[in-house]
Structures are given as C-alpha cells and as structure tokens.
Amino acid sequence: MRGLGAEGWRRWTPRFRLVIFWLLLLAAAAPRAGGFFLGDTKAVLNGCEEHWTLQDSGAVPSLSQMTLCVDVRAVVPGAWVAFSYSSAHAPSPELGLEGDDEALYGWLLRVRHRFPIRLSPGHWHRVCLRRDVHRNSFSLEVNGTLVAARSVFAQAAPPSGSLWLGCSPRGRPPGAVLGRVELYLFRVWADLEPRGPCEDGTVVGWSARYWAVTSPAALQRDPSLLCGEADKQELFLVSPVALGGGFF
Template structure:
C-alpha cells in the first residue's frame, strides 16, 4: 500500500486491525506513523485497547495545543504541536525493562519519561482514527491523513520505507469502514513506482526535493513547536501503581536502572490521577474555572467538604487534599470538554475510596453554571520518580 493513505475526518471513518494480525506481548516496541493534519482540531491517530478496559493501553492523539501519548490507560501530555498540511513522522518507543516511554518527531527525540509498569496486554483491538464511542464532548474535530503505520519488537532505527515486522502497512492487516476513509496518492514517499526510479531525487508531498538516502530528520518538515525543556529526559510521570512490573530479565547491552519507587508504597503524600467530563452553561467557561471547581471539590473547604458523602473522612486528621494540575482539551469557551486532573493527598487512601468520595464532592461543588463528573477509574500514580543506572 505504498500509494495508499488513510483519510480520517473526526470519528466518522476509521481503520481496524484484522483478527489475523494479533498484537503479541512485547517488552520492547517501536510504533511509527506518518501524520498530516489537514484541518486543525482534536484528532486521534491510533488507539490500542485490551479486552479488559475501554481506555487505550497505547495510543497517540493531538490537538491545537499538544500531542498526547497513551500508555496503560494513562495519558501523557507532550507540549508539541504539529504544523498543519505538513507530513510528520511520529514514533512512540516503549522499553519495559528500562521503564522508559519516549516520543520522537521527524527523527528527533523530543521527550522521554520514566514509567514503571508492566508490558502492554496482548490480543487487543487496534484502531486508526477516532472510535465513535471515544469522541470527546464539545471538542472541535480535526481531519488528518495517516500513512505507514508500522510496529517493530525493538527500539532500533528503521528505514523510511521498511515495513513493520509486528504490524505493517499492508492491506492484509487492515479493514476500512468506507471507501472515503482511504485514498490513493502517487506522491507518497514509498509508492513502489516512485521507488523503482532508483536513487534519483523526487518531489515529496511537502514540496521539498529529497533522495532515498535523505535522513528522516531532513525528509520531514521541522515545522513543529517544541519547548526547549522537552528535549531532555523528563522526570514528570504518571505511573499506575496497579501496573507495576516484577520483570527482572536482563537486556544485553542495555544498562539496568535503579528507581526509587518508595513513594508508591508510602502512606503519606500520595498522588492520584483521574479524568473528568465537564459541562458548562452558555459555553463561556475556561480551564481556570474548571481548576477552581476541582479545588473547591477536593480542597476540604466550604460546603463540598461538609456535604460530600465520604469526603469529610479525608478532611480529618490533617488529610489535606490539594489539586496539583488540571489540563483540559478545551482551554476557553468551554461548553463540553474532558480534563485530566492530578491530585495530591497528604495521607494515602485507596483509589476506590477517593473515587467514591470524589463523585459526591464534584456534584456538591458544581452549580447551575458548571458541572463535572469522573470518567472511568481514579488511579494512584507516582510523580518525579528518579532513576539512575546501576
């Protein structure tokens, strides 16, 4: 399918991995896909989910503000924006034994995070594009084109047109919802007719002239915005405690890391992550208003703490609950959106207890102008886990 691209408009059209190509258990993996944002807005490049959970075990999304990588049902935000109408090659790399999760754009490593968790469960479902059930409420849907989705069971560098050994860009792997979700384009990089012409220079879809030996960093447009702080390894992580791995196998040639994960077992200063759905009347609320709502609900102050069923227990004996971060898909003019919330509790409780109390607290903190509800499960996570080579 060297001359075929996926054309994905919102959640109307998508591709699905066929049953004959089951996802195996991998302790190392590289996933790459070429992306072109045609119409700005929220978009989903791909999502992989096991049969046990509706949230992605692995996925890649984006909008006008950032890229988002999913790993084991936790969404990681990378403050990188892809330019519209340009092709970009985006890769996610996961190394279970080294506890790493990284993002690469156009051949350059732009972020690496420490994630202490197990391998991604096998035999799930893989979608290219947005599944209708996962359409974010209120967000303006973008339109994207995808090309060369490929997966390998390693962390190596692979050729521009090298097909994936686990999953490749081949018609035998994919099913398409409709004819309009696929399009033939002879200008694509790995069209066989183009490759047969030999090492002569050719015109890319980005209107630049390249040869077949051009490095990927030059072949794709550098028109993406990356703050300088994201080019180095970042210690900011969101690590589900329930996903911690006991894997002790050694990797030849790769140094093992010694990570201080004591905070994940501590009875004090526990961190929790949740996703919330927000509905606002008149569509004039901002992310700051959502932050204030969450602070009111979980800050052990006012009527929310007095009336919230179960929350009053968390507000006793110096069990102070503080909102650390609220990150919403929509930043302003909010009518409907989803937000990620990171909380810190000065005394550890079970995620189940916090979820039960949080449902009531958010209900009590809301008013006629803005309401929020928890989506899915609250998870205990680690923050700023530091690793060093042994």
C-alpha cells in the same frame, strides 16, 4: 460504459456496487511477494466517521520492547485521534496517539501523557513512540528527533487487543471540535532499532493483509507519497455484513 453513469449506478444494488468497487481496486493493484504494501495509500480520517481496524490475523502480542511509527498530517484544525489500542474491557487506551492545536498526547496503559509539541498543519510528520519495559521508558520522537522521554514503571500492554486508526466509537475526545487527519505508514516492531523510511513493520505493517477499512472515504491513493512510486497494491475491505451496514 453508459451504464456506469450516476443514474445507472443508483439502480444497482448495494452488494453489486460493492463488487464493482472491489474490481476497480483490484484492477489498479499489482501483488508483491511479501504481501500487499500500501505504498501509495493513505488513511483519510474525518472526525470519527471513518476508521481502519486491525484484522484478527494481525493480533498484537505482549511486547517488552516496541517501536511504533506513523506519518501524520493534520489537514483541518481541531482535535484528532491517530490510533488507539485497547484491551477488551479497558475504558481508556492501553496505547494511543492523539493531538490538537496545542500538543500531542500519548496513551500508555490507560494514562494520557501530554507532550508540548504542535505539528505544523498541512505537513507530514513522522511520529514514533518507543516503549522499553526493562528500562521503564516511554519516549516520543518527531521527524527523527527525540522530543520527550518519560520514566514509566509498568508492565507491557496486554496482547490481542483492538487496534483502530482514527476514532474508535468509545475513543472520541470529550467536548472537542474534531479536525481531519491523514495517516500513512503505520508500523510496529518488537525492538528499539532505527528503521528505514519505507521499511515495513514486523509486528504490524502498512500492508493490506493487516487492515480492514469501513468505508471507501477512509482511504485515498496518492502517487506523491514517500513510498508510493514502486508499490501500487491491493487493499482489503471489510464486508458490509460484518460491519452491520453497507458502503453506499
């Protein structure tokens, strides 16, 4: 095992290091019948340097009813972007969630809605957005409590857009000092029903088959997470060729 020291690691090629990193992840993972639930894995997002992206196999359809929930923990003060969903040529997100030291902000069809609630730094909060096209409603819940409901007369968000956890290259808040945020259990359902704390999404789930990660720094295993004891699974990493660069 001496070859695994820092000097030996630097002598290996980037592609060989990627193979070793893959093998280390797989060695810690155990497959589950329903996929690879990331119960012990969180996204760690520093500014706009790292992000997770939805794979092509997890394309989002047009939904007349939708519930989206994600656990959020603001670690370093500053503005942060939890996620953004954008169609091909739209300058602003069709759907998204942002925050700073003063408020939360929800995007719906390129309009930014401000919700005057501040998440306590260092603590996990479950944030849910609900959208009902038939009733023209858009609401925000935090830790199971309805914070705000707005009347929004608009169609459903267009299908097959790009979904990012963290800042997308064009989604950086202008002029903001960016903080660090951690995300967990990002899930989407095509209805408005209440869900269990560890129930996976049916449209988008917290499972490896949905996500690609651009850097090992963007994820971290944490056995203390809510749904992490029983599920220690595999994460799919984007190939460095597809991203136009390597991990190391």
